[in-house]
Amino acid sequence: MIFLPGLLLTYTRAGEYKTANGSLLAEQGGQAITTILPADKEAGGWARKGEAEHFEKAALFGHIDGGAEIFLQYGFQELEIARYTRTEAGKAAEITLEVYRMESQADAFGIYSVKRAGDEKASVHIPWPNWTSDRQVNFARDTFYVNITGVDTTEKELEDFAVATVAKIAGGPPSVPMLGYLPKKNLISGTERYIRGDLAAQTESPLFAEDFWGFKDTARAVSARYSRSEARLVLIHFGRDREPQLEKVKALFQEFLRDVRSANGVLEGRSAEGRYFQFHQAGRRAGVVHSGLDATAGRALLREIMKN
Amino acid sequence: MKKDDVLALAVEKECFANGHLSRRYFLSLSAVGLAGAALCSRLAGQEKIAGQKPQQDQPPDIKTNLDEIKKFPRTKNSLPGLFPGEVVKIPMGTTSNNGKIDTANVRKAVNMGIIALTGEKAIKAAWLKFVKPDEIIGIKVNPIGGKLLSTKPEVVDVIIEGLLEAGVPKKNIVIWDRRHFQLEEAGFIPERFPGIEITGTEMKGPNGDFYDDKGELWSKDNIDRDAPFYTADIELKYDKDIMPYMVNMGKESYFTKIVTRKVDKIINVPILKNRGATVTCCLKNLSYGSLSNTSRLHKIPDQSVSEPVAFPVLRDKVVLNIVDGLQACYDGGPGANPKFIYDANVMMFGTDPVAVDRIGHEFIIKERMARGVQQLEDKKRTAFLDIAADLGLGVSQRDKIKVKELALA
Numbered sequence: 001m002i003f004l005p006g007l008l009l010t011y012t013r014a015g016e017y018k019t020a021n022g023s024l025l026a027e028q029g030g031q032a033i034t035t036i037l038p039a040d041k042e043a044g045g046w047a048r049k050g051e052a053e054h055f056e057k058a059a060l061f062g063h064i065d066g067g068a069e070i071f072l073q074y075g076f077q078e079l080e081i082a083r084y085t086r087t088e089a090g091k092a093a094e095i096t097l098e099v100y101r102m103e104s105q106a107d108a109f110g111i112y113s114v115k116r117a118g119d120e121k122a123s124v125h126i127p128w129p130n131w132t133s134d135r136q137v138n139f140a141r142d143t144f145y146v147n148i149t150g151v152d153t154t155e156k157e158l159e160d161f162a163v164a165t166v167a168k169i170a171g172g173p174p175s176v177p178m179l180g181y182l183p184k185k186n187l188i189s190g191t192e193r194y195i196r197g198d199l200a201a202q203t204e205s206p207l208f209a210e211d212f213w214g215f216k217d218t219a220r221a222v223s224a225r226y227s228r229s230e231a232r233l234v235l236i237h238f239g240r241d242r243e244p245q246l247e248k249v250k251a252l253f254q255e256f257l258r259d260v261r262s263a264n265g266v267l268e269g270r271s272a273e274g275r276y277f278q279f280h281q282a283g284r285r286a287g288v289v290h291s292g293l294d295a296t297a298g299r300a301l302l303r304e305i306m307k308n
Numbered sequence: 309m310k311k312d313d314v315l316a317l318a319v320e321k322e323c324f325a326n327g328h329l330s331r332r333y334f335l336s337l338s339a340v341g342l343a344g345a346a347l348c349s350r351l352a353g354q355e356k357i358a359g360q361k362p363q364q365d366q367p368p369d370i371k372t373n374l375d376e377i378k379k380f381p382r383t384k385n386s387l388p389g390l391f392p393g394e395v396v397k398i399p400m401g402t403t404s405n406n407g408k409i410d411t412a413n414v415r416k417a418v419n420m421g422i423i424a425l426t427g428e429k430a431i432k433a434a435w436l437k438f439v440k441p442d443e444i445i446g447i448k449v450n451p452i453g454g455k456l457l458s459t460k461p462e463v464v465d466v467i468i469e470g471l472l473e474a475g476v477p478k479k480n481i482v483i484w485d486r487r488h489f490q491l492e493e494a495g496f497i498p499e500r501f502p503g504i505e506i507t508g509t510e511m512k513g514p515n516g517d518f519y520d521d522k523g524e525l526w527s528k529d530n531i532d533r534d535a536p537f538y539t540a541d542i543e544l545k546y547d548k549d550i551m552p553y554m555v556n557m558g559k560e561s562y563f564t565k566i567v568t569r570k571v572d573k574i575i576n577v578p579i580l581k582n583r584g585a586t587v588t589c590c591l592k593n594l595s596y597g598s599l600s601n602t603s604r605l606h607k608i609p610d611q612s613v614s615e616p617v618a619f620p621v622l623r624d625k626v627v628l629n630i631v632d633g634l635q636a637c638y639d640g641g642p643g644a645n646p647k648f649i650y651d652a653n654v655m656m657f658g659t660d661p662v663a664v665d666r667i668g669h670e671f672i673i674k675e676r677m678a679r680g681v682q683q684l685e686d687k688k689r690t691a692f693l694d695i696a697a698d699l700g701l702g703v704s705q706r707d708k709i710k711v712k713e714l715a716l717a
Contacts, residue, residue: 061603062553063365067643135646206686291683
């Protein structure tokens with residue numbers, strides 16, 4: 001037993017703690033990752049090819065080299081890779097299944113969200129969130145991000161394989177509470193992102209490459225595109241007390257944009273291509289609207305996200 | 309409760325799986341008392357951050373042995389080579405169609421590119437500007453993306469044809485990269501290239517494993533600890549699973565013996581991939597492809613992409629860069645994400661890797677802007693080019709680079 005001020009914990013078995021009132025504090029990602037891989041010929045006759053590969057933490061660099069960094073920033077835990085083949089009518093096809101366990105459900109959604117453009121097609125047969133194509137299928141489920149790629153496959157083949165795989169994941173859709181703060185009106189479904197780490201922040205916009213935003217530390221953000229103005233709205237939570245960043249953001253805007261001005265705590269500028277950028281900070285959170293065509297619509301989005 | 313506190317709780321919940329406190333997070337708190345206090349504060353819904361200072365904006369500088377690198381005397385063979393600041397660019401039309409390659413077009417383009425760059429009239433004379441028949445020529449490919457996005461064997465075919473035309477025998481040609489197994493996945497196999505050596509630094513042994521029966525890496529003797537090496541004041545601890553890809557730990561990155569002892573000249577054949585809002589192309593193919601212990605170097609990307617190329621084993625051996633841009637990725641890089649791979653259909657030629665990378669950067673950023681992935685260009689993303697230019701490796705300023713664009717007739 002462990003006594004903490006105001007709390008009594010009982011250690012039950014490896015990776016689990018129970019509180020005195022019986023609620024379970026479980027280690028993250030209770031399901032063994034290998035149970036998610038379809039067995040030989042389990043999924044539509046696809047035969048397993050070779051042994052599965054396993055990578056944990058920094059070993060991911062061995063698999064995808066520089067591409068590993070963003071996964072690590074999203075709390076990557078482990079990866080299991082399995083390959084499958086099937087020959088029909090003399091034509092051989094291959095599927096590679098990558099199952100990534102992330103630190104949390106939000107992280108699984110986060111890495112999924114930065115690896116899409118936002119214009120992908122979703123399958124109604126695979127639970128949210130997912131997208132499909134003839135070469136690739138992505139989805140997030142519980143704390144897992146799953147990437148399925150095919151060579152000489154059809155979209156239906158990949159979709160069916162994905163359906164068989166997602167059925168093997170015990171948990172449900174990834175929970176990302178922060179997404180609930182994005183205004184729903186005019187939000188384009190499929191464009192939402194959960195941002196953790198500076199690489200994902202830079203994917204959102206080069207504006208977020210600067211260290212003062214805090215994405216290398218505790219800052220987190222959610223974003224989405226809105227149909228009326230084509231703008232992307234970003235809500236940032238710095239994760240700790242932050243002094244006002246207005247002057248730093250202003251210097252940044254002046255570096256990238258023209259007609260930079262501020263009024264009532266809202267900073268605004270315009271790119272050479274006529275896209276609008278706006279910023280407002282209130283304590284530990286900030287709203288940024290970027291790349292919009294309509295300044296008025298952008299300001300309205302910013303007001304909406306920042307209102308109390 | 310204020311919105312800030314509610315939002316803070318939402319952010320905190322992202323640290324928890326299924327609403328449960330992660331064991332790892334729990335144990336990461338240094339004392340039981342802190343863990344208890346933290347748990348209590350979360351259960352009470354209050355975020356205690358009073359007294360915390362705002363974070364530092366800048367991470368501490370990570371030193372490399374840049375001062376030593378600058379002392380290597382230059383030779384007549386040093387980069388940027390015979391044609392500083394010059395790039396030949398050939399749009400390839402539909403040469404690549406969903407990755408299916410028109411080999412006749414590739415042959416035409418490579419030959420056109422070499423002749424246009426050198427000003428020679430014949431293929432043999434053009435190649436003899438860069439190589440001699442008695443030299444060992446290393447063709448540095450990029451096979452990391454496997455079948456999805458790697459240097460195309462069809463491009464290497466034509467390069468080998470040119471070398472043979474110049475009198476370089478097959479036994480003097482080496483196709484290489486860091487990882488031998490990735491070369492195989494990308495199609496660089498003996499059956500495809502008979503008589504040509506195909507080799508990598510990191511390899512499995514005859515037992516099919518990375519480790520021998522004494523538990524030592526087969527690759528350990530493939531790095532040159534006797535040659536000048538690259539240092540950076542940052543370390544990562546690797547376990548048994550990642551060691552095969554790193555070969556050594558510590559603050560040193562050693563060059564592969566392929567560049568220090570095997571090859572006399574290097575023909576660099578990178579691919580075009582984005583690295584965030586810039587490109588990974590000639591310089592990174594050389595630096596990261598030649599060194600051990602590279603994972604830690606991703607923390608200092610601009611320095612570590614450029615500085616190693618200033619070592620004589622690369623600077624004085626790289627004679628030509630041929631960019632295989634038949635397919636490229638405009639986002640999701642440097643990993644090969646099929647979603648973002650497209651038929652870019654461009655090839656570029658130059659002796660100056662900095663100038664070629666500048667034009668490669670321009671090409672990829674234009675694609676990103678056109679597809680709406682990026683709306684602003686951040687000039688800081690090309691800091692690696694300026695570092696390379698400062699080291700005398702080539703020309704980074706766009707207005708000083710001459711691009712000769714040819715039509716593939």
